[in-house]
Amino acid sequence: xxxxxxxxxxxxxxxxxxxxxxxxxxxxxxxxxxxxxxxxxxxxxxxxxxxxxxxxxxxxxxxxxxxxxxxxxxxxxxxxxxxxxxxxxxxxxxxxxxxxxxxxxxxxxxxxxxxxxxx
Amino acid sequence: xxxxxxxxxxxxxxxxxxxxxxxxxxxxxxxxxxxxxxxxxxxxxxxxxxxxxxxxxxxxxxxxxxxxxxxxxxxxxxxxxxxxxxxxxxxxxxxxxxxxxxxxxxxxxxxxxxxxxxxxxxxxxxxxxxxxxxxxxxxxxxxxxxxxxxxxxxxxxxxxxxxxxxxxxxxxxxxxxxxxxxxxxxxxxxxxxxxxxxxxxxxxxxxxxxxxxxxxxxxxxxxxxxxxxxxxxxxxxxxxxxxxxxxxxxxxxxxxxxxxxxxxxxxxxxxxxxxxxxxxxxxxxxxxxxxxxxxxxxxxxxxxxxxxxxxxxxxxxxxxxxxxxxxxxxxxxxxxxxxxxxxxxxxxxxxxxxxxxxxxxxxxxxxxxxxxxxxxxxxxxxxxxxxxxxxxxxxxxxxxxxxxxxxxxxxxxxxxxxxxxxxxxxxxxxxxxxxxxxxxxxxxxxxxxxxxxxxxxxxxxxxxxxxxxxxxxxxxxxxxxxxxxxxxxxxxxxxxxx
Numbered sequence: 055x056x057x058x059x060x061x062x063x064x065x066x067x068x069x070x071x072x073x074x075x076x077x078x079x080x081x082x083x084x085x086x087x088x089x090x091x092x093x094x095x096x097x098x099x100x101x102x103x104x105x106x107x108x109x110x111x112x113x114x115x116x117x118x119x120x121x122x123x124x125x126x127x128x129x130x131x132x133x134x135x136x137x138x139x140x141x142x143x144x145x146x147x148x149x150x151x152x153x154x155x156x157x158x159x160x161x162x163x164x165x166x167x168x169x170x171x172x173x
Numbered sequence: 174x175x176x177x178x179x180x181x182x183x184x185x186x187x188x189x190x191x192x193x194x195x196x197x198x199x200x201x202x203x204x205x206x207x208x209x210x211x212x213x214x215x216x217x218x219x220x221x222x223x224x225x226x227x228x229x230x231x232x233x234x235x236x237x238x239x240x241x242x243x244x245x246x247x248x249x250x251x252x253x254x255x256x257x258x259x260x261x262x263x264x265x266x267x268x269x270x271x272x273x274x275x276x277x278x279x280x281x282x283x284x285x286x287x288x289x290x291x292x293x294x295x296x297x298x299x300x301x302x303x304x305x306x307x308x309x310x311x312x313x314x315x316x317x318x319x320x321x322x323x324x325x326x327x328x329x330x331x332x333x334x335x336x337x338x339x340x341x342x343x344x345x346x347x348x349x350x351x352x353x354x355x356x357x358x359x360x361x362x363x364x365x366x367x368x369x370x371x372x373x374x375x376x377x378x379x380x381x382x383x384x385x386x387x388x389x390x391x392x393x394x395x396x397x398x399x400x401x402x403x404x405x406x407x408x409x410x411x412x413x414x415x416x417x418x419x420x421x422x423x424x425x426x427x428x429x430x431x432x433x434x435x436x437x438x439x440x441x442x443x444x445x446x447x448x449x450x451x452x453x454x455x456x457x458x459x460x461x462x463x464x465x466x467x468x469x470x471x472x473x474x475x476x477x478x479x480x481x482x483x484x485x486x487x488x489x490x491x492x493x494x495x496x497x498x499x500x501x502x503x504x505x506x507x508x509x510x511x512x513x514x515x516x517x518x519x520x521x522x523x524x525x526x527x528x529x530x531x532x533x534x535x536x537x538x539x540x541x542x543x544x545x546x547x548x549x550x551x552x553x554x555x556x557x558x559x560x561x562x563x564x565x566x567x568x569x570x571x572x573x574x575x576x577x578x579x580x581x582x583x584x585x586x587x588x589x590x591x592x593x594x595x596x597x598x599x600x601x602x603x604x605x606x607x608x609x610x611x612x613x614x615x616x617x618x619x620x621x622x623x624x625x626x627x628x629x630x631x632x633x634x635x636x637x638x639x640x641x642x643x644x645x646x647x648x649x650x651x652x653x654x655x656x657x658x659x660x661x662x663x664x665x666x667x668x669x670x671x
Contacts, residue, residue: 079332079336082336083336086336086339086340086343089340089343090339090342090343090346092347093343093344093346093347093350094346096347096350096351097346097347097349097350097353097354099354100350100351100353100354101353101354124357126353127350127353127354130302130349130350130353133302133306134305134346137306137309140313141309141312141313141339141342144313144316144335145335145336145339148316148320148328148331148332148335149332151320151323151328152328152329152332155323155325155328156325156328156329164329164332164333165329166325166326166328166329167326167327167329167330167333167402167403167405167406168329168401168402
């Protein structure tokens with residue numbers, strides 16, 4: 055199971071880098087979403103993958119019987135998804151503002167704050 | 174004594190809520206100032222307690238370490254909290270004169286206090302994932318402050334700032350996940366023991382992810398490009414608090430992780446840090462030399478100064494860490510102050526572009542005096558605070574025969590003087606190109622107070638550190654000793670008797 059997830063994480067990261075290098079802001083933001091999902095998947099796998107073994111503790115015991123997945127990384131992933139969603143929403147609104155204020159989403163044309171030095 | 178740890182966190186949040194309820198009214202400003210003043214009291218109490226009792230730790234919600242979230246303050250954390258409170262107070266007083274009602278209406282004071290809460294949270298947390306959460310709090314508040322007002326420059330700078338900082342965030346998160354997968358814990362004190370069982374090669378890979386993530390936050394070479402793209406665009410209050418605090422949170426996280434967790438292969442990881450430090454100093458100072466706007470020059474100088482702090486961490490000797498701690502404290506005060514002065518220059522001369530201003534030595538001699546103190550301190554003139562900070566670091570470098578890095582540090586100091594004299598010559602000495610000579614007395618009394626009180630206050634701190642460096646150096650020495658031997662930190666967090 056883990057190799058499959060590892061390849062998925064790698065594939066997501068590769069697609070993310072490809073999008074982020076395109077030089078266009080909206081694609082960059084989409085790349086960022088893919089990259090954060092790659093990170094989330096990696097954390098998810100770090101807590102062990104055990105299909106069909108819910109992490110339940112039998113009555114009277116202190117630890118689950120047998121090998122089960124660690125629930126903490128899943129909680130971390132949930133937190134990270136919520137935070138990532140908030141940041142993505144902000145980034146999208148900022149992209150929209152950039153489009154209306156600057157009239158372009160091409161990274162190379164965004165020179166308002168750092169104008170080219172003309173000599 | 175966990176309330177001592179919780180108070181500096183809760184105060185800014187409470188202030189933020191109160192300020193939001195009063196937004197758009199004059200009360201908002203005063204709530205912000207009062208909140209910052211209370212924060213200063215709380216931070217002072219925490220520092221006194223930590224200095225007397227050693228590491229203070231508190232388990233939140235009664236969940237014992239390493240399972241719950243731990244708040245913990247050693248000397249380094251405590252002094253960073255105190256200096257954050259000082260900057261928060263200075264900037265909220267400055268905001269009286271700098272922030273107009275339009276920005277207040279948009280909730281400036283509330284977002285500012287959330288930013289402060291995020292910064293303090295990052296300093297006092299003892300849990301790696303919690304650190305990630307505080308970084309996010311800080312980040313989203315800084316996004317808001319950066320684009321508040323929405324001018325084209327701000328949007329443009331904001332895009333670059335947001336885009337690059339989000340990558341750092343994702344890298345940090347992935348690093349946290351991998352480290353948890355390898356060790357099964359996220360408590361930093363617990364991690365410092367748990368990493369002993371991990372394959373050193375794997376640990377070095379994870380360390381590099383953290384180096385990239387925190388390095389991007391700290392604006393080290395070659396990851397600093399978001400900083401000079403954005404820091405000159407927002408209101409002066411905002412860029413002062415960014416310049417003083419935000420990159421230093423990255424440096425703090427680097428120090429914490431690379432003394433507590435990733436000290437398994439110092440020959441490899443800290444050698445990389447040393448290269449990073451040297452290149453950061455050089456590129457920063459050369460970038461500054463090419464700029465002609467006060468805030469852009471100062472932004473590049475943040476980058477070059479970060480190099481000094483990382484240099485102390487990279488050398489990893491007791492004296493070098495003393496230098497780093499001393500440098501952090503000195504730098505935050507000086508850098509925030511220089512940005513505040515840039516705001517006063519803009520107010521009097523009408524711009525921060527060096528070719529369009531001048532004559533301030535004649536029209537505002539007091540401001541000229543107040544500029545000289547932090548500017549020369551930044552460059553490292555004795556007897557100001559920067560001299561001692563640089564002296565400690567260079568001495569540490571020579572002590573381990575790091576001639577190259579010591580040489581770099583000295584040359585970068587010289588080039589810093591070049592930039593500062595450039596600002597001095599253009600803004601203060603040469604006449605104003607349009608013959609404008611607004612003096613301080615032409616400002617309204619309340620504006621004058623708002624602009625000059627924080628600048629003078631921070632200048633006094635710089636002078637005091639410079640004239641009487643002994644108690645500060647002794648404190649830094651104790652802080653560095655804590656960092657090099659984390660046994661007390663670890664046992665305080667894990668609740669073991671020493």
